[in-house]
Amino acid sequence: MSRNSEERGFDLDEGRPGGGAPHGRTGGRRFRRRKVCRFCVDKVDYIDFKDVKLLTSYVPERSKILPRRISGACAPHQRMLAEAIKRARNIALLPYTAD
Amino acid sequence: MAEKRIYEVVFIIDTGTGEDETTRLIEGLQRIVTDLGGTITKSESMGRRTLAYKIGRKTEGNYMLFEIEGTGREIAELERRMRVNDAILRYLTVRVDEERQRAEKLKARRARKASKRPFAGASGGRGGAAVALAGDEEEA
Incomplete structure (x- = not known):
């Protein structure tokens, strides 16, 4: 039974039928798919700073680190990711700024 | 050292x-x-x-x-x-040795968790489905 109550946590933002409430409505909750940390799904334990291909997908044009609310990464993985990006920047694998 | x-x-x-x-x-x-x-x-x-x-x-x-x-x-x-x-x-x-150690630890923890809860995730993540399933069990 304890398992069920744990899993009910997922349904917090199920939203209302016919979702997509107009912007600015305070009362209505808008439907949003719950993001799952991609690294948890893939069971990543260590994010390598040499993996440029992976890291570039987390630094959009302005070369800023993609925030958690958008990347959907969980806190431990976001931390690893940020660390890896900073290391990669140091050795010119990733840019500090978009010029 | x-x-x-x-x-x-x-x-x-x-x-x-x-x-x-x-x-x-x-x-x-x-x-x-x-x-x-x-x-x-x-x-x-x-x-x-x-x-x-x-x-x-x-x-x-x-x-x-x-x-x-x-x-x-x-x-x-x-x-x-x-x-x-x-x-x-x-x-x-x-x-890297400390980070690798940590990665190993995480891996071990995941393995332990997986063995403890073999059915975790099998219910598809939809709480409603899991609850309904539990209800069925009670009726039976």
Whole structure:
């Protein structure tokens, strides 16, 4: 039974039928798919700073680190990711700024 | 300082350096490490890449990766040498043994969790479905 109550946590933002409430409505909750940390799904334990291909997908044009609310990464993985990006920047694998 | 530490050293060699000069340089660096009691467990070229930003007017460089096992003394000397050498545009040393240990720990924890809850995730993540299922069980 304890398992069920744990899993009910997922349904917090199920939203209302016919979702997509107009912007600015305070009362209505808008439907949003719950993001799952991609690294948890893939069971990543260590994010390598040499993996440029992976890291570039987390630094959009302005070369800023993609925030958690958008990347959907969980806190431990976001931390690893940020660390890896900073290391990669140091050795010119990733840019500090978009010029 | 008896413990062994593992380091990853990445450095960028100027593309203007000649081929045999580059190999000589790399061998020299390796010798520094081994002379001071460290061992090089991996030494590989990451190839020629364009730099993400200019370093001293250079736009590309040859990336090299060393994996070194040692006490830390050889790293200090290696870094000093690289700092002095003009052919090396930049270097980065990362101590990886602790991070790897942590990764191992996470892996172990995941394995333990998986064995404890063999059905976790089988209900498809939809709380409603799981609850309905439980209800059915109670009726039966």
